[in-house]
Amino acid sequence: MTFWKLFARNRSAVMGLVIIFLIILMALTAPLFFPADPFSLAGQPMSPPGENGFLLGSDSLGRDVAAGIAHGAKTSLLIGLLATLVAVFVGVIMGALAGYYGGFIDNLLMRATEMFQTIPSFIFAILLVAIMKPSIESIVIAIAVVSWPAVARLVRGEFLSLRGREFVQACHTIGMNDIRIMLAEMLPNCLSPIIVIGSLMVATAILIESGLAFLGLGDPNIMSWGFQVGAGRTLLRSAWWVCTFPGIAILLTVLAINLVGEGLNDALNPRLRERT
């Protein structure tokens, strides 16, 4: 069966994919529907949803909650994707080297991942962003730093099991160099688990980003869902909508990505599907 047919068998994964497309669409069309700066005063402050021309209400400074959500979508998706790409890139290199060469590099890597498993990763991310000053770059770096060890461990395991296989030995025999064997021969053989762990990592990265922004560690120039919830928490008593809707946006996005991740897992690892 083709990949798409396998993927489409999982209905919740297809639903997740549809939700992700809608959120991407929202991020792309945000400048069309809400051309004004989402930080700007758009009308009567503290308007409940549906009143004064605010679909989802406004906050204490008269900022449009709906505009914030539309513009925040780009921030969440961008940071989630970028941080995951960096983490996967670093993780693949480290894991491949450790799994392929073993020995000292492997030892060093395993000690490092052990340490990273011990460190409370969210507090470490907070520390890194606080030290580097909040910005898109520092947030991406911080999330990538706490996320790469999981990828490295996975890739190391895959490379360890591939190392002794015949096709790799054949490559050695014909005199192929190490880098080419790793990149062109071994890496394509462990792409599926990397794709699965990467897709689930985007969801985690979005959750970490929203948590950082909630604590006031978001990029101050860019609207994000976590910032909206954080800014609205003092208004809980008088304006519940300011916190509620951005939170639902985070929930839906993360849920949709997790569903797609599980769908990918089912479609790419048919053996696993039978077990659960």
Next chain:
Amino acid sequence: MSQSSKRIRYVLKRLLQAIPIILAIVVLNFFLLQLAEGDAVDVLAGEAGSATPEYMAELRAKFGLDQPLIVQLGVYLKNVVMLDLGYSFRHEMPVSQLVFDRFIPTLILMSSTIVIAVGFGIILGLIAATGLNTWRDTAISVFALITYATPLFWVGLMLIVVFSLNLGWFPTSGMENFAMFYSGWDRVVDIAHHLVLPTITLSLFYLALYTRLMRASVLEQQGEDYVTTARAKGLTERRIVFVHVLRNALLPVVTMAGVQVGALIGGSVIVESVFAWPGLGMLAFEALFSRDLNLLLGIFLLSASLVVAVNLVVDIIYSLLDPRIEVS
């Protein structure tokens, strides 16, 4: 060798293995401190309003900040061993004292969360696995899927809106009502009352995790040979699940509970700052606002050490549950 001396040797070995990890975290801490803009003297000068360059140089010499990096690292290591984590200029208190003062509330919150999350996770996972593909299984899986995707801070705020502001069942923030001067049992009840919402919030995410883990673990155990044997013996399904499968399925959940403690501490930063729970997480939130890096690093160090300690305890419990581990 006797069984108990083997066990002691195992515990000692694990203790020794924990030392390099702690050491690595301390060194990491030191370099993070170096990475930050400005040093303690800049902070002091900033606090004082103005300082001449000569005075600042003198202060740097006094604190040893003009020494080579490796010497400073040595001094830092020595200080950490003596439990001296530096000084918080914002709170005008040694960091170690601040951190230890706020340790107990975090410990209370984390213990109640672990009990609730692991306990209910085991029950829900078991229900889901024994009723595989029934409505109970689907309902529990959907619940786990949604709570797994929900940001903690949002759950906390929504619980406050519903249960504190609208229903008035629970207080919105804090750990106890100081104005009432409760003591003894009344104080315990008061703290427990304040503890309900933060615990539910922090539990939800981990509850989802343990539920999924327990479900998978029970399903895996049900395929084992001993289950077939038990069935062939004519044991009831109930007896097979509760006497045979349950204890074997628990092992991976116990391990995971240990691994997840680090994440739990991270989550408590968010939950404590939502509910103004006066623990380490709240302290970290305050430190962020006042740009008190020394304090933040102290919290980081203590929480990492806590994870090492908990993992050690889990390993020891594990070796009691599963005697095969010691031998290897």
